[in-house]
Amino acid sequence: GAVVSQHPSRVICKSGTSVKIECRSLDFQATTMFWYRQFPKQSLMLMATSNEGSKATYEQGVEKDKFLINHASLTLSTLTVTSAHPEDSSFYICSARASRSGNTIYFGEGSWLTVV
């Protein structure tokens, strides 16, 4: 089946620094990828829709200058958390739709970010 991979799975960074999270579709091309964020014991909240070759679409309340999304190829989207603060500590998950698998959306393994 389709596979979506994220890297890194866990990262700790200092306040004020930037962190990049990669999301790759391993065996299919994804023109669109989605980035979610999950706080402990809460649901997955959509942050933005990443479109290959164009600007990402951000959900209301998500700062586009803080969460930079780049979808430079059909198999890779990156999320960069800029000037990270402790409140950015969260579980970030990407997903992509595999059209050849009945439009099922597959998720990456997730990336746990801790800002200290």
Add this chain to the structure above:
Amino acid sequence: DQQVKQNSPSLSVQEGRISILNCDYTNSMFDYFLWYKKYPAEGPTFLISISSIKDKNEDGRFTVFLNKSAKHLSLHIVPSQPGDSAVYFCAASWSTGNTPLVFGKGTRLSVIA
């Protein structure tokens, strides 16, 4: 405004019995529904989906039922196994175009041996 609702935050079931997880939605434009299983600090794992043109889809121990008139779907797991213990998320989408999923808040299932 919660478009997808899972009103039971938790459910405990004995091993071997049936687990029934429920989900309600408010947006009648949704036409594609999915169930995901999730362990802590891991990405969701796709379980089963159903299109709005069907009312039932079965895959092994997992069956999803859709009642469009009631805007309700349910996931049945039978027989339940201890390894099924996880958080289950119901999600809805539009099948056309590259639209994201809208998730419920999840139901934590505990299967007791």
